[in-house]
Amino acid sequence: MFLAIKEMRYAKLRYGLIIGMMLLIAYVVFMLSGLARGLAEEFKKGVEDWQAQEIILSQEANKTLTASQLTMDDFDQITANQKAPIGIYNGAIKGTEQNVTVFGTTEKAFLLPTLIKGTRFKQNNEIIIPENLAKDGYHIGDTIKIGSYPEALTIVGITSENYYTVTPVIYTNLETWTQLKFGDQPLNNQPINAVITKENTQLPSTNEKMTSLTTPELIENIPGYSAQNLTLDAMIYFLFVVATAVVGIFMYVITLQKTAIFGVMKAQGIRNSFLANSLIAQAFIVGVIGVGLAILLAFGTSLVLPDAMPFAIIWSQWALYSGLLISVAIIGGLFSIRTVTKVDPITAIGG
Amino acid sequence: MKDILVMKNIVKTFGTGHTKVTALKEINFTVKQGEFVSIIGPSGSGKSTFLTISGGLQTATSGEILINGQTFSTLNEKKRADLRFKEIGFILQSSNLVPFLKVHEQFTLVKKVTKRKEDNTRLDSLLRSLDIYDLKEKYPRDLSGGERQRVAIARALYNEPSLILADEPTASLDTEHAYDVVNLLIKEAHEKQKATIMVTHDERMIQHSDRIFHMQDGQLVEKPFQQ
Secondary structure, three states: OHHHHHHHHHOHHHHHHHHHHHHHHHHHHHHHHHHHHHHHHHHHHHHHOOOOOEEEEEHHHOOOOOOOOEEHHHHHHOEOOEEEEEEEEEEEEOOOOOEEEEEEEOOOOOOOOOEEEEOOOOOOOEEEEEHHHHOOOOOOOOEEOEOOOOOOEEEEEEEOOOEEOOEEEEEEEHHHHHHHHHOOOOOOOOEEOEEEEEOOOEOOOOOOOEEEEOHHHHHHOOOOHHHHHHHHHHHHHHHHHHHHHHHHHHHHHHHHHOHHHHHHHHHOOOOHHHHHHHHHHHHHHHHHHHHHHHHHHHHHHHHHOOOOOOOOOOHHHHHHHHHHHHHHHHHHHHOOHHHHHHOOHHHHOOO | OOEEEEEEEEEEEEOOHHHOEEEEEEEEEEEEOOOEEEEEOOOOOOHHHHHHHHOOOOOOOEEEEEEOOEEOOOOOHHHHHHHHHHHEEEEOOOOOOOOOOOHHHHHHHHHHHHOOOOOOHHHHHHHHHOOOHHHOOOOHHHOOHHHHHHHHHHHHHHOOOOEEEEEOOOOOOOHHHHHHHHHHHHHHHHHOOOEEEEEEOOHHHHOOOOEEEEEEOOEEEEOOOOO
């Protein structure tokens, strides 16, 4: 550590550059992570907040909520300590370009998000909206129109931030939802998309059209969700490789420039292990300082990002990435150890 | 006086068959405690080979070397490194200082390697006696050639080695400073009772040595004392 620190102090510019490279790479890692998680969060929050034990869809729905078709008859056949029907409709608020997800359920459904203002919907054409939508200038008592449904919907309650597939989540009752989705079409049986349950769920053995999923399974199958995460994660993983290479190459070049002095030190009887430790210590310091600064920078950036760029900091993930980045910096340093051990102390004498 | 460096029938050859070169031929050589020995010879005479073998940087093809009673020839590189560190102080041509350490840190490095805890009283008096105490906070690049060699001498002495090996220590100095450095080496050898071997090609630098050897075609020939 002694040699490592003293040398870095002496060659500030040189090590400043490596730390700068490390900082930039780590910054991109943290930004990508933040943006990926932010986006993922907006994809799945609405569903995750249900805290469901099981989500029951129709068999042929291919695990996709919107593709699932059930009825209230199916709902009645399911037993569970707590259960709620869910209907999903994607529409846009009239007069704006705001897309929304409308979930229809019962007034007493366990999955309804906690209100921070107002009351739950009690009658038809009453809705509750999330804070992220209210921010656009909607208040309790205001009315909006969604899609081609002619009647005005009254906002009666506001929940905390809520998203599903990156659109704000509105809750209403099943009747209103049915009107939104199907209009005045005659329906024999109240349609729903899914049944959400909690504790001791049992599907009827006689009804084979239903299948049940866990919340993570459902989220994984939201169209686009896995592909998007995989892409962003792949970029992050690739950056670990880049970090290894950059630190490795820089350290190697610096090591080559120092072979003469390594020769002298080895002639004086300083062991290989002492010199190798100093090299590793340098890579470690480069990693720690670079990652530390990158976290500060990424955190600072997250404070000024526009709302259109959702950013979520998962500290446990950042800690993991920090550890990985510091490890790959050290791995980069390891490449040069062979060069150090290969320096023959004999080069120090004569010439 | 104790024998510090003993060489018995040292032979060093490079290559095999037609390309075989004998750098050292049957060298028998002893340096005692407190003795300042100069070895002079043209380049290519085997001086450097001699020095690297006495310093344990390479092994002889045959023969035996003892440093302060310990056999060098049979040790592996790690053990030889430790023995070098303990028993030998090197003073090299240009400088044996680490460029990115301040003068006083050159000595901290030694302490770090040995994991030795000690205050600076011994170091300070060593630096004062070599007249370089005021240079403590300077980097080697900010020192003159003469100052650098003084620091190098201090660095070599700091470990209290039994043997000092100086490889052309005056090569990068003007005559005046070169004399200063050689005289300092002789003084330290006598005062601190260090066996010192100086290898040089400069005839002017050897006149105050206790013994003088000529290296010629791989053989050491002692010069009769002239004074």
